[in-house]
Amino acid sequence: MATAARTLHLPAPPKPSSPSSHHPLIPSHIRLRRRSRVHRIAASSSSDLTSFPEPTPIPNGVYVPLAAAHPAATIDVDAATEAELRENGFRSTRRTKLVCTVGPATCGADELEALAVGGMNVARVNMCHGDREWHRGVIRAVRKLNDEKGFAVAVMMDTEGSEIHMGDLGGAPSAKAEDGEVWTFTIRSSDTSLPDRIIHVNYDGFAEDVKVGDELFVDGGMARFEVIEKLGPDVKCRCTDPGLVLARANLTIWRDGSVVRERNAMLPTISSKDWLDIDFGIAEGVDFIAVSFVKSAEVINHLKSYITARSGGSDIGVIAKIESIDALKNLEEIIRASDGVMVARGDLGAQIPLEQVPSIQQRIVKMCRQLNKPVIIASQLLESMIEYPTPTRAEVADVSEAVRQRADALMLSGESAMGRYPEKALSVLRSVSLRIERWWREQKRHEALELYNVSSSFSDKISEEICNSAAKMANNLGVDAVFVYTKDGHMASLLSRCRPDCPIFAFTSSTSVRRRLNLQWGLIPFRLSDSDDMESNLNRTFSLLKARGMVQSGDLVIALCDTLQSIQVMNVP
Ligand SMILES: Nc1ncnc2c1ncn2[C@@H]1O[C@H](COP(=O)(O)OP(=O)(O)O)[C@@H](O)[C@H]1O
Ligand SMILES: C=C(OP(=O)(O)O)C(=O)O
Ligand SMILES: [K+]
Ligand SMILES: [Mg+2]
Structure with missing residues (x-):
C-alpha cells in the first residue's frame, strides 16, 4: 500500500390487582396471541482482479452470484447488504440486525430466500413447535441458501424450556374462548385428542399447585380464566377475558396480583427434551442456542461446557432469554456467562406488570452493551402484521425505540412464523431501522454512555x-x-x-x-x-x-x- x-x-x-379485570394494557379485542444474497466474488488469482467479471443484474436489482473459483482469491459478501450499500450509499447500510422466526409461513425454500434477500441475518427455529424432522429441513435449507447463494444467515435454535403450556387443540390451530364459558384444564395423559373445551396441560404439578380463585393467563393475557373447581387431575375454569387460544399456548398462574411459582419454579431450566434438542442442534451445526426461562448463570455455564465437550471445537453461541423474575434477579451474572441475550418480552410481560417491561428492556440493553454481549429485542414488535399488511403507529414507535436504544437485533416471531405478511414485516423492520439510524447520525447524537473497561x-x-x-x-x-x-x-x-x-x-x-x-x-x-x-x-x-x-x-x-x-x-x- x-x-x-x-x-x-x-x-x-404485578400485573393488575383486580383478579377478574381485563389487563389494562391489552385491548380486549386482540385475539391473536402475543406473540443477500452473497456474491461470491471470485477470481482465479489476484492478478485477475482488474478483469474481474461484473455480476449479472436481474430485473429486481438482485445480483446473480458468480461461481466460486480459487478460494484464496474470493471474498464472500452478503448480497442483501451489498444491495443496500448500492442503494443507500456507503455510510447508510443498516446497522440493526434482523432475526426471523421460521414457521409454516416461511419454511419453503423460496420463502426463506425471500427473507434472506429482505435482510434476515439470523433464522430462528422454536423447538416449542414442530418436530425435529421439520427443524432439520429448515436448518438445512438455510445452509443450502448460504452455500449456494452466498448468504451468511446464522441459525438460532430456541429451546422449549420447562414452561407450562397447553397441549394441541386436536389439530386445530386455535379455539375461541367466550366470556363465561367453562373450560377444563387437565393433567390426564392423553395421546388422543380431547373434546372441545378440555385442554391438556403439560405440567404434572398443575392440578395440585392451582387454587380455586387463581387466575390462569393464556399466553400472557390473550385470554383469561378463573379457577372455579378442582376435581383430581381436572381443573375447571371460567373464562373471564375472552380471546383466541392457540395450540400449545403458554400458561401462567396468578394469585393476588402476582405470578405463582410453586414447584414449577423447581423444574430444570433445560428439560430432558431440551437436552435431546440441544444434541440435535449441535449435530446440525446451529450457530446459536437460545435458552428459555434462564434463572441463573449456572445453567449457561453448564450448557457451554457441554457444548465444548460435545461439539468437538465448533463454536455455538449461547443466548440467555430473559423472560422470568428469577432472570431479572440474577441479570448481570447471566449476561456475563452468556454469549448474547434475548429480551423475551412475551413471557417476561406475563410474569411482571407490563408497564415495567420498557424500563427493564432499556436496562438489559445498556448492561449488554457494557458487558459486550449482543442483545435481541423480541416479541410483538409488529404483532398486528400477523393479520394486516401495515403496522400500527404504536408498533413503529416500539421498533424505533429499540433501534434508538441501539440494540443489536430485532426479532420477528409470529409475524414471520405464521403471519400473512412475513416479507412485509421484515421490510418494515428494515426501513424503520434505516430511518432511525440515519436520524440518529443526522442529529449527531453521540450518546453520553461511558463504556467501562470490559477486558x-x-x-x-x-x-x-x-x-x-x-x-x-x-x-x-x-x-x-x-x-x-x-x-x-x-x-x-x-x-x-x-x-x-x-x-x-x-x-x-x-x-x-x-x-x-x-x-x-x-x-x-x-x-x-x-x-x-x-x-x-x-x-x-x-x-x-x-x-x-x-x-x-x-x-x-x-x-x-x-x-x-x-x-x-x-x-x-
Ligand atoms: N415450527 C413451527 N410449526 C408450527 N407453528 C409454528 C412454528 N414455529 C412458530 N409457529 C407459530 O408461530 C407462533 C409464534 O412463534 P413463537 O413466538 O416462536 O412461539 P410462541 O408464541 O409459542 O412463543 C407460534 O405460536 C406458532 O403458532
Ligand atoms: C421470545 C420469547 O420466547 P418464546 O417465543 O419461545 O416463548 C418470548 O417469550 O418473548
Ligand atoms: K422457545
Ligand atoms: Mg418465551
Missing part, C-alpha cells in the same frame, strides 16, 4: 483500547468505514460495542465466525481467506471491494487487525 498509511504496531499480546487480560485490553480509539477517530474524522480483520470475531465485537457512525466491515477466514458476527450491530461480515501480511490483505480487499463498487478510490478507511493489534488510517488507493 503506497498510500498515506500510518501504522501503529502495538506489542502482540480481563492485558492483551484484550489493548484490543479494547484500539477499538475505542478507532471508533472515536472514525467519528471525529468522518471516515467512510472501519475495516477489522479478525480471526475469532472478538475484535469486531469490541468495535461494534462502540457503535461508531460509519459501517464496520469485518473480515474473517471462518464461515462460522462470519455467521455469528451477523447478529451484531453494525458489522458487515465478509469471509476472506487472509494471509498474515496486512499489506497484502488490504490490497486484496480494496481490489475486490472496488470491483464490486462497494468502495471507491479516495474513501477514508481505518483498518484494524486483531492478530497484529494494529491500527491504520488510509485512503482507498
